[in-house]
Amino acid sequence: MSKAIEEGDRVDHRIFGFGTVTAVQGDKIEIDFDDKPGDIKRVLASFLKKVASAQTRPFKYWDRKWQELRTAWLAARRAHEAELASFRPLPDDRKLTALRNNEDLAWAAVQAFLAEEKEGLHL
Structure with a gap:
């Protein structure tokens, strides 16, 4: 890895903490830090440690993405289950369909992430 x-x-x-370099101007580096996405800060290069090139990401980055996907899927699943907790009164078909679609979309995102992991794309 280049210095x-x-x-x-x-x-x-x-x-x-961790962030992604958005611009380099001499020894001044603009960074989008993970803890406050979109809040770009300009920092001197001497205060930074390069942890990965643009082609790789640290485990912490991919784990955070995984946890977000997992949490979204579980929330969608729980909402769907909650609607089906009782059959009286009868659940609204349109609402059930919408909840099921949300769960399916979240599950598809989880599956896509796992497929990428299997192909070695999360390095």
Whole structure:
């Protein structure tokens, strides 16, 4: 891994944590930090440690993506189950269909992530 920090690299900052480099201007690096997405900060390169090139991501990054997908699927599943907790009054067919579609979409995202993992795309 090259020591020079480039756009797309993953970096670690002692205070702000992990982030993705969005721009490089000499020794001034613009970073989108994971804890506050969209809040771009400009930091001197000397305060950063490069942890991955643009082609790789650390395990923590992929684990966070996995947890988000898993949580979304479980929430959709629980909402669907809650609607079916009783048969009286009869559940609304349109609402059940919408809840099932939400669960199916969330499950498809989980399956896609697992397929990518199996292909070795989460390096």
